[in-house]
Each structure stands twice: as C-alpha cells, then as structure tokens.
Amino acid sequence: MEPETSESGACPVRMRGELERPSRWLWLVKPILAIPHFLVLVALGVVAVPVGVAGGVAVAITGRYPRPLFDYIVGVLRWSWRLSCYSFPVNGTDAYPPFDFGPRADYPADLEIDYPEQLTHWGPLLKWWLLALPQYLLVFSARMLVPAAALIAGVALLCTGTYPSGLFDLQVGLARWRLRVLAYALLLRDEYPVLRLDQGPRG
Numbered sequence: 001m002e003p004e005t006s007e008s009g010a011c012p013v014r015m016r017g018e019l020e021r022p023s024r025w026l027w028l029v030k031p032i033l034a035i036p037h038f039l040v041l042v043a044l045g046v047v048a049v050p051v052g053v054a055g056g057v058a059v060a061i062t063g064r065y066p067r068p069l070f071d072y073i074v075g076v077l078r079w080s081w082r083l084s085c086y087s088f089p090v091n092g093t094d095a096y097p098p099f100d101f102g103p104r105a106d107y108p109a110d111l112e113i114d115y116p117e118q119l120t121h122w123g124p125l126l127k128w129w130l131l132a133l134p135q136y137l138l139v140f141s142a143r144m145l146v147p148a149a150a151l152i153a154g155v156a157l158l159c160t161g162t163y164p165s166g167l168f169d170l171q172v173g174l175a176r177w178r179l180r181v182l183a184y185a186l187l188l189r190d191e192y193p194v195l196r197l198d199q200g201p202r203g
Helices: 035-062 067-086 123-131 133-142 145-160 165-185
Strands: 013-017 109-113
Touching: 013 067, 013 165, 035 067, 035 123, 067 109, 067 165, 123 133, 123 165, 133 165, 145 165
Parallel strands: none
Antiparallel strands: 013 109
C-alpha cells in the first residue's frame, strides 16, 4: 500500500529525522537540559486545545481550516518532534532544538504538513474518534516498543559510542506513523493514514 498522497502526488505529511553522532553520555542528562522546552510545550499544548476546537468548528461550517490556527497546530507538532529527536525517546542528535515554530532546514529533525484548501465538513464529527480509533489502538500498541528501543540504544551508545541505526530507523518510523495519525485525527488532512511503518530519515 502506498503512502497517502495529496493532489500534487506527494505525501502531505512529511517528517525528517536524521541520525547524527550523539555523545555516548549526554543522553543521560538531556531530559534535564530539555526542561525549558518541556515547559514551553506544556503551555503551547494548553493553548492548542481551544485552537483545535475552533479549527474543528470552522471545518464543520466552512470546510476550511483557518490558516493561522492550522500553522499553530503544525508548529506545536513540529516542536514536539524536534524535542523527541533531541532527547527521549529518539536521541538522534546533540544539536539543541530551536525555540521556533517554523520549518528549519538546518536542524536534523523537521515536520511539514501541506495546508488543505478544502476539508470534509463531517470530519469533526467522525474522524477524531470513530475513524481514527483503529489507528489509535495500533499506534498505542506499537509505542510499547519505544521505551525498550530507547533504553537499548542508550546502553549501546554508552558502551560502544555508536547508535544502532536500525533502532533509530524504528524510532523514526514509529514517530512518523504517530504524526500522520495525529494530522488526520486533528483534522489537518483528510487522507487516511496508511497502515505501514515508513522508516528512514525522510518520508
């Protein structure tokens, strides 16, 4: 099954995660170094709730997601992914994440979601709970692998100085699947996420 595609033929939800050469010990203290980002994301997440509700109401009435609200939600998801790539659970880079909503070609982790010109009016009634429910269950089950993969990768890095590329690809694939499900459930796109684990730095 091919990934969901937009009218241009490209996947409308594209996530980049590149493995650099993380320090063998820095991952032990990254959760502390990332505290400022965690605090900002909590605040952004609180604001994202009414923003998402307002966006859903707009979609139900007009079939369009207001662009400023769309950009805000995408920005929060992008920020969250960069933080995950820096610290737990992915730990693929030692480059400190920027305090920035926008896309950054100079950072090894990024997320792009194409803005839809038209969305289904009935989406807010069904997509986020009924239609997305099978994906929620599958993603939740798959995420059970995340802590174990993160721990094994951390121990390997600490002992050998090398991050196993297969574990990194698994972490990126799981995160990519989760972000595509979120893009659908949050009404950002109408394309149903494919049931596939797309691994690799780009996709």
